[in-house]
Amino acid sequence: MHEMLEQAPAPVVIGPEYFNQSDYATVSKLADLIIPRTDTPGAIDAGVPHWIDKQVAADMKLQERFKQALTELSEQAHAAGGTEFTALAEPQQIAILEAMSSDLSKLKGGFFETMKNLTIDNYYKSEAGLAQELGFKGRTFRASFPGCTHPEHWPAHDPNQEHA
Amino acid sequence: MTVQKAEPVWDVVVIGSGAAGGMAAWNLTRQGISVLVLDAGERFDRAKFWTHVKPWQAAARRESGQHAPEFYLSTEEQPYLTPEDKPFELIRVWGRGGKTNVWGRVALRYSDIDFAGPARDGWGVPWPIRYQDISPYYDKVDQFIGVCGGLDDQDSLPGSKYMLPAPAPRCGERLLQKAAQNVGVSIVAGRRAVLTKPHNGHPACHYCGACGSGCDVGAFFNASDYLIDPAMKTGKLTVVDNAVVARVLVDDKGLASGVQYFDRKTKAERRVKARVVVVGASCVDSTRILLNSKSSAYPNGIGNSSDAIGRYLCEQIRFHVYGFMPELIGGPVYDDSGIGGEHIYMPRFNHRDGRKRDYLRGFGMQFWGCGAQEGASYAKALPGFGVDFKKAVKQRYPALVALHPYGETLGRAENRITVDAENVDVYGVPRLKIEYQIGDNEHRMAEEMYDTAEQILRSAKAEIMPYERGWLDKPGSAIHEHGTCRMGDDAKKSPLNAFNQMHDVKNVFVVDGSAFTTASEKNPTLTILALSWRATDYLADQMKRGEV
Numbered sequence: 089m090h091e092m093l094e095q096a097p098a099p100v101v102i103g104p105e106y107f108n109q110s111d112y113a114t115v116s117k118l119a120d121l122i123i124p125r126t127d128t129p130g131a132i133d134a135g136v137p138h139w140i141d142k143q144v145a146a147d148m149k150l151q152e153r154f155k156q157a158l159t160e161l162s163e164q165a166h167a168a169g170g171t172e173f174t175a176l177a178e179p180q181q182i183a184i185l186e187a188m189s190s191d192l193s194k195l196k197g198g199f200f201e202t203m204k205n206l207t208i209d210n211y212y213k214s215e216a217g218l219a220q221e222l223g224f225k226g227r228t229f230r231a232s233f234p235g236c237t238h239p240e241h242w243p244a245h246d247p248n249q250e251h252a
Numbered sequence: 253m254t255v256q257k258a259e260p261v262w263d264v265v266v267i268g269s270g271a272a273g274g275m276a277a278w279n280l281t282r283q284g285i286s287v288l289v290l291d292a293g294e295r296f297d298r299a300k301f302w303t304h305v306k307p308w309q310a311a312a313r314r315e316s317g318q319h320a321p322e323f324y325l326s327t328e329e330q331p332y333l334t335p336e337d338k339p340f341e342l343i344r345v346w347g348r349g350g351k352t353n354v355w356g357r358v359a360l361r362y363s364d365i366d367f368a369g370p371a372r373d374g375w376g377v378p379w380p381i382r383y384q385d386i387s388p389y390y391d392k393v394d395q396f397i398g399v400c401g402g403l404d405d406q407d408s409l410p411g412s413k414y415m416l417p418a419p420a421p422r423c424g425e426r427l428l429q430k431a432a433q434n435v436g437v438s439i440v441a442g443r444r445a446v447l448t449k450p451h452n453g454h455p456a457c458h459y460c461g462a463c464g465s466g467c468d469v470g471a472f473f474n475a476s477d478y479l480i481d482p483a484m485k486t487g488k489l490t491v492v493d494n495a496v497v498a499r500v501l502v503d504d505k506g507l508a509s510g511v512q513y514f515d516r517k518t519k520a521e522r523r524v525k526a527r528v529v530v531v532g533a534s535c536v537d538s539t540r541i542l543l544n545s546k547s548s549a550y551p552n553g554i555g556n557s558s559d560a561i562g563r564y565l566c567e568q569i570r571f572h573v574y575g576f577m578p579e580l581i582g583g584p585v586y587d588d589s590g591i592g593g594e595h596i597y598m599p600r601f602n603h604r605d606g607r608k609r610d611y612l613r614g615f616g617m618q619f620w621g622c623g624a625q626e627g628a629s630y631a632k633a634l635p636g637f638g639v640d641f642k643k644a645v646k647q648r649y650p651a652l653v654a655l656h657p658y659g660e661t662l663g664r665a666e667n668r669i670t671v672d673a674e675n676v677d678v679y680g681v682p683r684l685k686i687e688y689q690i691g692d693n694e695h696r697m698a699e700e701m702y703d704t705a706e707q708i709l710r711s712a713k714a715e716i717m718p719y720e721r722g723w724l725d726k727p728g729s730a731i732h733e734h735g736t737c738r739m740g741d742d743a744k745k746s747p748l749n750a751f752n753q754m755h756d757v758k759n760v761f762v763v764d765g766s767a768f769t770t771a772s773e774k775n776p777t778l779t780i781l782a783l784s785w786r787a788t789d790y791l792a793d794q795m796k797r798g799e800v
Contacts, residue, residue, distance in 0.1 A: 123637075126642065185637060208631045212629075214308050215306070218306075221646060223624065226589040227303070227626070228587070231458070232459070241580075242426045243430035245433060246429070248404045
């Protein structure tokens, strides 16, 4: 098991372009719940809320979707804990998200899928997500390419090798 | 008294500077023939490519207002029409070298199984050539542009002794080869126009894997560096940039007399005179030009007495299935960039077992995207969220394999390109309209394509990502348009003869994918290069004899 980083994710200081502070905090928390910080950076460390804000600012359909979903999320949070989503205890937040992600009838094309996909797209193209978390090493100069160095993965019979 | 300066008459005007037009220009100029190339765009500047810009750097650059070079023609500038219920994705690159700046570099030879297809099964018209006619040109192309590959030829995939070393397969590709072998399917080394060692003055690949951003050193064939540049050095070539060709002009004898084009910047009309016109603007744009070249001699487009120009459009069907190899899940992450795209290929095999199938022709399979990629969109298909989800994504990162079967599409008269006089572009020229639909034969073939992909993945005991069986990419996605100005011996059925020369108009040659009699399951570029070389050898010979 990975050791968790001690500190909580640092607050993002860049002001959002589209969201108000309260909605931005909710979007940030959702991204953080989807890809949290572990021994590697999480979605907030990678600046995911910043990029989602930019993308929503440029897309009217996404704006509608977020407006409606964040209102519903706020209502659910008040019903569950009498407060805003961001003020709930994390287990309560997770419970709400689990309900959203397990309702298969609403999952396809629903808000959870939108939020998850935006988080994935932005996290796994960031330096934190792609290089640090996944270990991407491409777009560089190499003198040679070794290919697979595990003979146990090779086919018993390689027609190209026979001729070589 | 005024002395009028005579307008130049070019030996040959070539429309297009990509694989087809670039090859024609290179092969004619080196034989001493003066050539004018009309290029619909400009040269792409390699120094400005974002080849080595990592995804997060690209995002930051875009945020600061910078743009990567735009290779693709926007549909805002040049819209095309499709019926609402028949979408077609047309991807075009206007500029020096055309699509070869960013092509997939898959360089497969057609075999006699492909060339003899229509003669064997009776669908369509027979090819007027066989493998023996084109193989010397495949050999020349391999040696000239540099193609890496294996010495593992098959009856459906001929090779040559001129191949550069094949790059070593990645782990996922090795496991696919092994899994396929266990179910009797053979996956060979891929054949790709990437330089695995320095070749003809071009440097070797440096395995950055970012070919789609344009190669910053020109280590894979592109028509700009490999063909137009050396043609320039002969002193016989002139290129006009931003020349959007509208029509081939005709004289009173019914021969081509020149070309009308519009300046993309100023919108001004221009005309050039030529003894011969070679059309190589890529399948769809060449077809638009030919159909718009109407005259009293050719009321439905130049060289179109067969009424075949624009018809028999065929692309290829394809789809994508992904999985994770159990041996690689949670294992070490390597730099799997390699030469960008796959190092392996599954040649067509469905002709071998003698089984009677309920469809004609066949399919092959490509495998780009195996191993560590520049992103993790597969994560969208993994359930849940949080720490476990993040871990599941990471474990699968080195284990991804991707299967992309490609199947031949039959040419059908109703799958066609037309021009619409009611709908004109910014130059007042009728726009092109594409009506194209995948047919029953292709849907039946897709069943066996799915069976094969599933069989390989099950043999590998792979964790298969969810997919919708039967789903096919939107037509046009493979960017392999063919067939709308096909070759054939019968002038009543085919606009072109065996040397890409118009049956009706002996001084017009069409040398791009539109000339293909069938599409096959293979990527067309290598065959376009070989056909264009062969056609222009014939043309040069005819010109020397005074026949053209």
